[in-house]
Each structure stands twice: as C-alpha cells, then as structure tokens.
Amino acid sequence: MTAEIEGVFRRESGRVVATLIRFCGDFDLAEDAVQDTFLLALRLWPSEGIPPNAGGWITTTAKRRAIDLIRREVRLGDKEALMSRLETMPENLDDWSDDRLRLIFTCSHPALALEARVALTLRTVCGLSTAEVGRAFLTSEATIAQRLVRAKHKIKVAGIAYEVPGPDRLGERLGAVLAVVYLLFNEGYAASAGPQLVRDELCDEALRLGALLHTLMPSEPEVSGLQALMLLNHARRAARTDPAGDLVLLPDQDRSQWNTGEIEAGLALLRRAARAGSVGQYWLQAAIVAEHARAPTAEATDWPRICRLYDHLLSVTRSRIVALNRAIAVSFADGPAAGLRLLEPLSAQLDGYVYLHVARADMHRRLGNRAASAAAYQRAYVLAANDVQRAALSRQLDAATRG
C-alpha cells in the first residue's frame, strides 16, 4: 500500500506544488503542505482506500494545509492577504500545464548554479525526496538539502520570477531547461562516478521530464529533438554492457538487443520536428544517433551523411567535443589518417578529455601504429571516470600491446 501511495504522490505532487507556489509564492510552504498531505494519506488511505479522485483530494488537502501553515507562521508579514489569495486557488483545474512550465523554467533559471538547478528540478518538478536526489548524485542528503535551501532562498530574495519567459527570451531560457534535462540523462547514461556504467533511475527521470516538456511544448523542435536524442540513446542500453557488466562499444553491439519501440518513437519525433521548423543542436545530435539506429550492421552505417550532420552541428555549437566527434566520423568516412589530421588542432585543448585519447588510440590502431595506439590508451586509462570504462580501456590496452 505504501508503495502505491508513493506512486500516486509521485505522479500528482509536481503538479500540485507548481500551482501552490503560484498562489503562495513560496517553494518551502508549497512543499511542506504537500509533504504533510502525503503523511496524512499514509495514515488514512490504508484503512479508507485510495480516493477515486486522488489528485483532487491531494489538491484540496494540500491547499487547506498551506492555509493552516500560513496561519501558524509567526513571522509572516501579510498573513491575511496571503491566506485569502490561497483561498482563490481553484481545486479542479482542467489545465495545469502553465504552472508546471512556470516551475520548470524557474528551477532552471540561469542565475542558479547548474548543480542547484538539477537538484531543484529533481526535488520539485519530479517529486523525488531529498534523500533520493542525494542518492542520484552519490552525494549526502545533507549536501543536497543545503543546496536546495540556498537555491530556494536565492529565488525568493533575488526576485527570480515564477513565469515562463516571453517570446523574446524563450529560446535562450529553453536552452537552459533542456541542458538540465540532458545533464540528468547523461549522468544516468554514462555515470561520472561509481561502479556502474548506467544508472537507470536517472535516465528514467530524464525521459519522464522530457516527455512532460514535450506535452507542454509540443511545437518546439528542440524539445522534440532532445526527447528523440534520449530515446534513441536509451534504446541501446541493453546492448551497451555484456553479461559481466563490461562496456560494449557501438560497432560490437548486438543490434537485436536494441529497443525497436524506443527507436521508432525517436525517429517519429525527429520527422515531426523537422517539419515543424528550424532544427537546433539536440535535433542534429538525435539525427546522428538515428543514422546509427537505422543501420542494420555497423558496416552499413552511412558515414558520409553523419559527417554532413556533424558539419552542421559544429556550425551551430562551435564545441570542441563536437569537433572531436566529427573527426571520428571522418575517420570512418575517409579513413583514420584523415581523422588523425583533424584531431591535431584539438589535442592541446582536450588533453584532459578521455575520449580524445580513446579516439586517437583507435585511429592509430586501425593504421597499425601499435606503439602510438598503446600510448594513447594508457593516457585514456588514467583519465577514465568509472570502473566499467577503466576495465574496457584496460582490455584494449592489452590488445594493443600484444598486437
């Protein structure tokens, strides 16, 4: 029963908190009211059963609770005004989407530190507990709690508005929102610390958030692009590690293990977004992953088309990481020597980046330069972030030295 009640609150709380914040102007008060409502449900529902309109029950109860909390607050200045304002909050909104978007944009405001934005989004939009957010980032609950307190304090004191930005700034601010979602997904997809490669719960949260954004902003091509990108990557997760938990690289993956449902969903999103308007960096990245997803075998990959997509992506992002990936694509389209030439100008700036050395090692290996390949694998091994990646690099290093 407890798990069931948790499930109901996980689905409903983000929505209720979002609207409560609009009416009371206070993140903590809104969260406390919903948390108290959850505790009440844990007491009542096991004997009385889950009410038929659980969402409505939570809304009404949390609203009453928020009003009670304000009444008891000793320090609060304009109590009466705030309480009567909360009284006007509707309990049966047909459309909650405006408030959810307000909450998402506020949690991702660029005036907050990136790590605070991610923690705040997980806690407030996704409804994870502070302890769960802590586990998600392998950080103590106390650290996360402190991060959340600071972020909420800044929102209040610095006057960060609870609103969806106007059309003139929507593009830029949407970028900040998508960055939070994608960071969450990537942290789950290639864990930056710890024993596991993939941390499913983070990927699932990111996909849920991406789907919510897509429901709220269905005509934004970049929202669809990001959701497609996550789905297409997520589709490969079963094939990314072998039964022993070791990393399997893209060319060696068993493509029959790829999730065709997620691939189809991703491709459909891409097609629709391309028709909707001009595409951006997430759409382009997704289109590149889609080329891999479409190829029946690694050999059948359309590398010249991938190179063209990378050219476009590089002109949009001017990112060194994109330049590195473009060099890798060129090494498959035009040969490893052409790829190595493109790595040269990146070497100094990306020297601390593990994938630069992995790419160089692989290109030298394909050219038969055994010593250069081994040296690059060695450098990559030192820089590796997690145990699974280290183990894979160690195997490649062995193979390179033995030849």
Next chain:
Amino acid sequence: MVTVTRYIALIWTKHDTDADISADEVAGYDAFARAAAEAGVLREGSALHPVSVSTTVRLRDDEVLITDGPFVESKEQLSGYFVLECADLDEALRWAARIPGARHGAIEVRPLFRDHE
C-alpha cells in the same frame, strides 16, 4: 502580488584612471542613465573615483586601523554603481546587460533588502 525589488548593479572594470574611459563610453553611460530614468527604473547611480584614492578603515580592539587602497586588491575594481528598481531579477539583468561596462568588465547584480526584511 506585485512587488518591486531594488537591485544594485555593481560595475567591475579594469579601468584604473578616468582617462581610460573613452568619450564613447561616457556617452554610453549617459544614454543608459537616461533610458533607465525614462523607464522609471533608475533610482540612483554614480561613477567612483579609482582605487588609487580609496582608503580602508577597520576597527579592532577599539583601535581604528586605516590603510591606503582598496579592501580587495584585484585586477578588476568597483568603478561605479546603479540602483535599479525592477519587477524581477530578469528585468534587472536585462538592464544590467545594457550598462557599457558589461562589454569589457562585469556587472554584479544584488538585491537590496526590502524595508520589512
């Protein structure tokens, strides 16, 4: 719940003397101040003389300690400020981005305490 907040925009630049500031930049500050005043946002503001004429005071064990120069020695120094009254942080940041010093230095935006805080 329409509230306004006063923000101080602290202008950090590398200028060491007034002579470093071009006539164009001075005109830019005038234009900014005019625009902000017309929009009803500007409360006050001023340029500061360079740190070469600043003096720092501390009181320790009832003794006043006076030193020549700024509190923080850094390449960039506080060279001026504006107090802007805005509906929210985004509005304050939009104005701050129009301050000429933002082009080469940085503008730090901080809320001032409200009366009841």
